[in-house]
Amino acid sequence: MARVSCPNCEAKAIVTSREKQTNGVSHLYCSCTNSKECGATFRVTQSFDHYLNPPVRDTQDLAASLLKSLSKEQQLELIGIS
Structure with missing residues (x-):
């Protein structure tokens, strides 16, 4: 399993939901685990390459x-x- 990091503080993030766009492309909705100093929520686009x-x-x-x-x-x- 791939690790998702917060783009703000680079702490570990948790994937809270996944929204499939097409075969091979999904949006991952994430929450930063560094809740005291960051707490950001964000979306990552995941895609299959080859x-x-x-x-x-x-x-x-x-x-x-x-x-x-x-x-x-x-x-x-x-x-x-x-």
């Missing part, structure tokens, strides 16, 4: 699709049975 590693299921589907495009002989050769 995968560093694709989900396992996507990788499996891609591999299966590539295997299906090969002839039976090529498939057997690939797994070492020829």
Whole structure:
């Protein structure tokens, strides 16, 4: 889980609610935990950028699709049975 910091005092902040805008973009409503000296409430926009590693299921589907495009002989050769 990502940590949210207050933009004013840089103390830890708590996410109080989340409002989904689109797939991959949300507004996070936050409260600063430094209530004695700051106490700010603010909104952060969170967005998905890209995968560093694709989900396992996507990788499996891609591999299966590539295997299906090969002839039976090529498939057997690939797994070492020829």
